[in-house]
Amino acid sequence: MKLDQTFTHFLLEHQLQHQRTLNFLVLMDGIRVAAKHIQHYYNIAALSDNLGETDRINVQGEQVMALDDIAHDIVVHYLRESQQVIEAISEEAPEPIRMNEDGRYFVYFDPLDGSSNVKHNLPVGFLFGIAKRNPDGEDEDCSLRCGRDFIAAGMFLIPAGVFTFALRDGGAWRFLKDEFGEFVRPTRIFLPEAKKTWELSCNAGYMNTFSPAVQGWLGHYMGRYKFRYAGSLVVDFHRLLDNGGIFAYPPIVNHQDPSNNRPEGKLRLMYESAVVAFIAKEAGGLAVNQYGEEILDVVPQKPHQRSALFVGNQELVRSIQSDLRGHFHDIPRAVNG
DSSP states (O other): OOOBBHHHHHHHHHHTTOOSSSSHHHHHHHHHHHHHHHHHHHHHHTTOOOSSEEEEEEEOOOOOEEHHHHHHHHHHHHHHTTTTTEEEEEOSSSSSEEEEEEOOOEEEEEEEEEEGGGGTTTEEEEEEEEEEOOOOOOOTTTTTOOGGEEEEEEEETTTTTTTEEETTEEEEEEEEEEETSSSSEEEEEEOOGGGGOOOEEEOGGGGGGSSSSHHHHHHHHTTTTEOOOEEEEEEEHHHHHHHHHEEEEEOOOOOOOOGBTTTTTTEIIIIIIHHHHHHHHHTTTTEOTSSSSSSSGGSSSSTEEEEEEEEEEEHHHHHHHHHHHHHHGSOOOOOOO
16 A cells, blocks of 8 residues: 655645744645635535626626635635734735734735636636745735745646645645545656647637737747647646646737727736746746736736736747847836736
């Protein structure tokens, strides 16, 4: 009989090896339990009549699904229970959520990425990033941290039961959920260097709305690699980590209806773009925004600030980064809270 190492034991080893406190272990146990509960409600969504929309519009102007609210409440509950979190920022809450003044961590999360997929029985995800309180305890505007300040980030792929987790300077790791609901078998992951598996992932239906620089770059590379797009950040990024290539979510700047333009991008910086950028870095990759700036270096000005995203193998991201920097004036700078 062979028994696998659990995520908890993996993280315990890491903390002890680096002579760190176990407070982070307590926090991550709460996040892990929250993910298991979200998967449970995903599994019974049809039976419990939670597939549809609520009558609420979130701070991003998007229709809130019933499971969005459920997932948000679950994560907030377990973050509070951990007693380790000072403040949390959720996609589903208009303002930062104050929790424990004596806490050590700030948590940024999207409790149900791709929630519109639920009614079609397609995968969804739970994304999170974690930053630590300054040692001196002075944290004015403390929750607005750039991705470079993260100490960890992760994503749960639901219902597949796959957990991808990255530690600052500690690598990116993948865990699988076993028959007892434990995340086990830590496996170090890297973006593949072999180009034969590389893929391009973006919404080709919006190709004509992208900037000339993005259109030109995609046109040059689309014939070289397979084209895949699932329409969910967690799903597409999970595939990217397996196969390599690039995931692109460019800003929309040339829509025939100008009111549909999103020059600042659509993804949220703190709990979407920065999270996958952090994981990509630990897997040997890179992520930049619409101006060619590294996502991890962008300091948010507002909790729900938006961002474009180009993430993947460094060779491809460096290539489009060069083109973006050469045409940075094509896209107006905007901060959307």
